[in-house]
Amino acid sequence: MNSWENKALNFINQTSRWDKEKHISSFLAFSISLVKNLLEADIALQLEFEDENTAKVKNASPHFLNEIVISPDPVRKLLHRHAFKTIYWTEVAAIPDHPLHELLRDLSSAVIIPINTEPHNSLLILGWTTQQVFETAFQDCIETIRLRLKEILTHTQQQLYFQGIAMRFAAILHCLPHAVIFINNDGFSGWVNQKAADILELSGPGEQLPAILSDAMTQLRNRAVNTDDIYNTAIELFASPENAISNWEWKLEGADPRTYRVSCLPVTSQRINGRLWIFEE
Structure with missing residues (x-):
C-alpha cells in the first residue's frame, strides 16, 4: 500500500x-x-x-x-x-x-x-x-x-x-399551557415540556427516563382525592381496544388543590411506540 x-x-x-x-x-x-x-x-x-x-x-x-x-x-x-x-x-x-x-x-x-x-x-x-x-x-x-x-x-x-x-418543536411544546408527557415503551426514553416538569416537580423539561416519569406521575396520582376512580379508570384504559382516554379527572388535594382533565393517547410509528399524556387544568 x-x-x-x-x-x-x-x-x-x-x-x-x-x-x-x-x-x-x-x-x-x-x-x-x-x-x-x-x-x-x-x-x-x-x-x-x-x-x-x-x-x-x-x-x-x-x-x-x-x-x-x-x-x-x-x-x-x-x-x-x-x-x-x-x-x-x-x-x-x-x-x-x-x-x-x-x-x-x-x-x-x-x-x-x-x-x-x-x-x-x-x-x-x-x-x-x-x-x-x-x-x-x-x-x-x-x-x-x-x-x-x-x-x-x-x-x-x-x-x-x-x-x-x-428545537422548533420543543420550543412550541414548552410554550403550551398544557402539561405534555411522552413515555416510550422502550424503557429508555421519555420527554416532558416545561408545564409537565412543573406539575411533576422535576428538575427541568426535556429528556427524562421513563422510570423517573412513571414515579413522578405515581406521586402526583397519590395526591388525588379520587385515587380509586383514577385506578379503576386506568384498568379500563389499558384493557380497552382503543387504548386511549380523554376527559379523565384527577382531583388533587393539598396546599394547592387543582383538578386536571387528563388525556392518554397511544403514539405508534415505525420507530416509536409509547404513550402521550396531556394534563389540562
Whole structure:
C-alpha cells in the first residue's frame, strides 16, 4: 500500500471516529483541516454557493480567508467546463483569468474538488506554495477523500436540519399551557415540556427516563382525592381496544388543590411506540 492510499484510509478512519464521538457542528471544519494536514497543503477551505450572487469562504485554514465573498457565476462556468470533476492545476499562474484568482494568487498549485450537496453546492479548495506533481496515486487519494467529504457534508446538513426541527418543536411544546408527557415503551426514553416538569416537580423539561416519569406521575396520582376512580379508570384504559382516554379527572388535594382533565393517547410509528399524556387544568 503506497503512502497516498494510507492517507486516504487515515482520512476515512479519523472522520469516522469524529462522526461517532464529537459534535456534528464541528465535523466539517475538522475534516477540512485534516485534509490540509494529510496532503501537506498550505491552504484548505470550503467555498459554498449561498445563492445566485454569493459564494463565501468557510472553514478556511488559515482563518483569515474566512468570509471572503466572490462571484459564483464564473466559478460555476469553470465547473461546467470540467464536467464537475476534480480540477488539478499544477501551475496556477499559467491559467489566465481563472475565477479563483483572489484565493489562489499566492499559490503555485491547486486542486478544486466539487462536492454536490443540497441545499447548497460546495467546493473544497487545496493550495500549495510550491509546485506539485499530481500523480495517479495522488488523484486516487483525492477521489476517495472527495466521496467521503460528500458523505460528511450530506450528513452534517441532515443532522443540522433535524436538530433545527427538534428545537422548533420543543420550543412550541414548552410554550403550551398544557402539561405534555411522552413515555416510550422502550424503557429508555421519555420527554416532558416545561408545564409537565412543573406539575411533576422535576428538575427541568426535556429528556427524562421513563422510570423517573412513571414515579413522578405515581406521586402526583397519590395526591388525588379520587385515587380509586383514577385506578379503576386506568384498568379500563389499558384493557380497552382503543387504548386511549380523554376527559379523565384527577382531583388533587393539598396546599394547592387543582383538578386536571387528563388525556392518554397511544403514539405508534415505525420507530416509536409509547404513550402521550396531556394534563389540562
